[in-house]
Amino acid sequence: MIEIENLHVAVAGKKILDGLTLKVEDGQVAAIMGPNGSGKSTLSYVVAGRADYEVLDGSIRLDGVDILEKSPAERAAMGLFLVFQYPLEIPGVATMTFLKAALNAQRKARGEAELPTIEFMKQVRAAAAKLNISQDMLKRPVNVGFSGGEKKRMEILQMALLEPRFSILDEMDSGLDIDALKTCAEGVNALRGDGRSFLVITHYQRLLNFIPPDVVHVMSRGKIVKSGGPELALALEASGYAEYAEGAAA
Amino acid sequence: MTGLSSKAEEEFSGLLPADASASAKLFFEQFQRAGLPGRRVESWHYSDLRTRLRVVPPVAHAPDEAARGVARHKLGASERLRLVTIDGFFAPELSDDFSGVAGIEISSVGEAEFFGGAADPMLDLNAAFSRGGFLLEIGVGARVEPVIEIVALAGAETDRSRFGRNLIRLGAGARAAILETRDEGFAGFGDSALFIELGEDSQLDYACRCRETAGVEVQTLNVMLAARAKLRAVSLLAQTPFLRRQFFVSLGGEGAELQLSGAAILGRNDHADLTMVVHHNAPACVSRETFKYVLGDHANGVFQGKIIVPPHAQKTDGKMLCRGLLLSDDAAMSAKPELEIFADDVACGHGAAVTKLDAQQLFYLETRGVPHIEAEKILIDAFAADVFDTLASEGLRDVLRQDLSDLLGEKEPAS
Ligand SMILES: Nc1ncnc2c1ncn2[C@@H]1O[C@H](COP(=O)(O)OP(=O)(O)OP(=O)(O)O)[C@@H](O)[C@H]1O
Ligand SMILES: [Mg+2]
Numbered sequence: 001m002i003e004i005e006n007l008h009v010a011v012a013g014k015k016i017l018d019g020l021t022l023k024v025e026d027g028q029v030a031a032i033m034g035p036n037g038s039g040k041s042t043l044s045y046v047v048a049g050r051a052d053y054e055v056l057d058g059s060i061r062l063d064g065v066d067i068l069e070k071s072p073a074e075r076a077a078m079g080l081f082l083v084f085q086y087p088l089e090i091p092g093v094a095t096m097t098f099l100k101a102a103l104n105a106q107r108k109a110r111g112e113a114e115l116p117t118i119e120f121m122k123q124v125r126a127a128a129a130k131l132n133i134s135q136d137m138l139k140r141p142v143n144v145g146f147s148g149g150e151k152k153r154m155e156i157l158q159m160a161l162l163e164p165r166f167s168i169l170d171e172m173d174s175g176l177d178i179d180a181l182k183t184c185a186e187g188v189n190a191l192r193g194d195g196r197s198f199l200v201i202t203h204y205q206r207l208l209n210f211i212p213p214d215v216v217h218v219m220s221r222g223k224i225v226k227s228g229g230p231e232l233a234l235a236l237e238a239s240g241y242a243e244y245a246e247g248a249a250a
Numbered sequence: 251m252t253g254l255s256s257k258a259e260e261e262f263s264g265l266l267p268a269d270a271s272a273s274a275k276l277f278f279e280q281f282q283r284a285g286l287p288g289r290r291v292e293s294w295h296y297s298d299l300r301t302r303l304r305v306v307p308p309v310a311h312a313p314d315e316a317a318r319g320v321a322r323h324k325l326g327a328s329e330r331l332r333l334v335t336i337d338g339f340f341a342p343e344l345s346d347d348f349s350g351v352a353g354i355e356i357s358s359v360g361e362a363e364f365f366g367g368a369a370d371p372m373l374d375l376n377a378a379f380s381r382g383g384f385l386l387e388i389g390v391g392a393r394v395e396p397v398i399e400i401v402a403l404a405g406a407e408t409d410r411s412r413f414g415r416n417l418i419r420l421g422a423g424a425r426a427a428i429l430e431t432r433d434e435g436f437a438g439f440g441d442s443a444l445f446i447e448l449g450e451d452s453q454l455d456y457a458c459r460c461r462e463t464a465g466v467e468v469q470t471l472n473v474m475l476a477a478r479a480k481l482r483a484v485s486l487l488a489q490t491p492f493l494r495r496q497f498f499v500s501l502g503g504e505g506a507e508l509q510l511s512g513a514a515i516l517g518r519n520d521h522a523d524l525t526m527v528v529h530h531n532a533p534a535c536v537s538r539e540t541f542k543y544v545l546g547d548h549a550n551g552v553f554q555g556k557i558i559v560p561p562h563a564q565k566t567d568g569k570m571l572c573r574g575l576l577l578s579d580d581a582a583m584s585a586k587p588e589l590e591i592f593a594d595d596v597a598c599g600h601g602a603a604v605t606k607l608d609a610q611q612l613f614y615l616e617t618r619g620v621p622h623i624e625a626e627k628i629l630i631d632a633f634a635a636d637v638f639d640t641l642a643s644e645g646l647r648d649v650l651r652q653d654l655s656d657l658l659g660e661k662e663p664a665s
Contacts, residue, residue, distance in 0.1 A: 049616070049617070052609070071616065071622060072613060072617045073619050073622065073625075075617075076617055076618060076619035087614070088614040090614070090629070091632065092632025092635065092636060093628055093629070093632045098615070101615075101620050101628060102615075102618035103619075105619045105620045105621060106618075109619065158618060162618070
């Protein structure tokens with residue numbers, strides 16, 4: 001379970017999150033929708049532990065443990081995962097090397113032994129096949145020259161391998177064609193259950209058709225301004241964010 | 251010069267044996283006329299040897315049993331065929347027996363016997379003092395498959411001045427892969443010279459790893475390539491208190507190709523100066539100079555590259571690239587790439603850039619559970635390791651990759 005309370009965050013001296021409170025229960029899929037610039041990606045970066053974001057007030061607890069003082073890697077080892085809105089390209093680092101480093105680092109942090117290379121390869125191949133990721137892509141440096149959709153599939157591949165307890169999907173659907181969207185959503189749904197929870201950030205109902213949420217939150221100007229069931233997303237699709245615009249929410 | 255000789259210059263003068271040969275004396279006079287190079291000499295501007303070399307340690311003698319013991323201890327076992335030098339002297343007792351290897355001839359050298367190369371005071375000083383190097387010849391048309399390793403070790407445990415001077419010669423059409431491991435320790439002063447002569451159509455992969463270099467050390471490489479010869483050379487430098495590694499290359503025959511690359515992994519107060527002068531002395535030669543510097547703590551990296559293309563060297567293709575990765579605000583990088591082009595039909599270029607680790611890439615790796623220090627190592631490795639790719643010999647590439655990864659394993663966390 002993740003509990004975010006009264007979170008105030010500034011980036012480069014500018015206040016972006018303004019008293020955000022949000023709870024995602026174990027096993028729950030929560031969606032966040034909100035206008036461009038409302039702070040959705042900022043929220044996901046802060047939860048993941050980006051150092052240049054200044055937390056002015058509030059707390060973030062994962063399974064009851066305050067994670068604000070923990071490094072991004074420690075948070076990952078606790079089961080946190082972020083699907084980046086814009087995954088990074090890392091020239092010179094082979095994808096397999098990267099995947100292995102990530103997997104083994106997390107195993108090590110949890111006191112587990114390194115995965116034997118053969119077993120590792122087997123797991124990667126199996127996960128890649130499900131996501132239509134070619135062997136050729138796995139041979140290239142991390143995300144380098146990948147199309148937008150390929151990058152997103154690679155994010156889901158990492159998620160499938162790391163089996164995080166709590167995942168934030170920041171616009172996983174952007175850049176995906178219909179088929180890839182289905183494949184990726186299947187990847188997400190395969191992890192559902194077992195107490196795993198998801199925070200799905202999106203602009204579009206279409207993604208939520210594939211990954212039906214338990215709750216929907218509306219974010220505006222750095223805080224959650226409305227919460228409801230799946231029907232809230234449908235209402236937003238029809239009417240937009242006008243009612244949450246400046247002044248209206250006050 | 252300044253007119254005033256430095257204390258170190260006077261000490262050298264006292265160290266030259268009275269019975270030195272006429273040619274040794276001549277070289278020494280040449281050295282004296284130029285003096286120890288320092289800031290005021292343009293090509294030595296960033297490496298002020300004159301200031302750094304205050305005291306000249308005694309000149310190393312040919313190794314005795316004690317010296318061989320010290321070197322043997324450090325040498326350890328290896329699968330590779332090895333040629334060992336101790337304090338700059340060829341040590342057949344510690345080297346493998348090459349007599350059974352077809353195409354290889356190794357002989358001892360007394361005083362300096364092979365000359366040429368650039369006009370450089372440190373090369374002259376080496377010629378005046380050097381004794382007992384080796385000559386490694388790969389015969390015409392010979393294809394030597396296994397990697398040959400040259401290991402330079404110290405015998406003396408106290409400060410010594412070392413003047414190794416060796417020659418590698420490949421006959422026409424010959425091929426070889428040579429690994430040089432320089433591990434003489436931090437003590438003393440070094441002024442070594444390596445001559446590489448490549449006959450027509452020959453190909454050499456040459457990798458040099460400098461592990462612990464002397465408190466003050468100069469390494470000079472004189473390289474000559476005949477027509478269509480190919481040299482792929484990589485240097486991996488680390489733990490260099492004060493190192494100048496300089497290359498004087500002559501692409502002397504039509505269609506010769508040079509790949510000159512290197513990575514310097516520096517920390518503490520390390521100073522590493524990689525300087526190269528590449529003469530395209532024939533038409534249609536290709537040269538690529540690519541150097542990467544990883545600079546932590548108070549390290550200082552220097553790159554000086556000069557490509558010279560005389561009027562007759564049409565169709566020259568030369569490109570120079572130098573990149574620094576600054577891990578600390580106290581580290582520094584100086585880069586001076588130059589082109590001197592007198593031919594009109596050429597494709598030449600150079601670039602230099604200094605960057606820091608990409609915070610976003612680091613964050614991305616960390617969100618996947620890779621701890622900060624490990625994430626840094628992954629990115630540093632990615633930055634530096636691609637200079638090894640120029641080598642055709644997979645064996646050499648693997649050695650350097652492993653060395654780099656070991657070096658980064660020891661690396662202190664960046665502050
Ligand atoms: N480094 C930064 N410096 C200054 N402003 C920033 C920085 N990073 C983010 N911001 C600002 O913070 C605000 C929130 O950005 P964020 O990326 O969190 O929005 P978002 O809700 O994810 O938008 P979108 O739907 O377009 O992805 C924006 O106004 C953005 O310009
Ligand atoms: Mg966003």
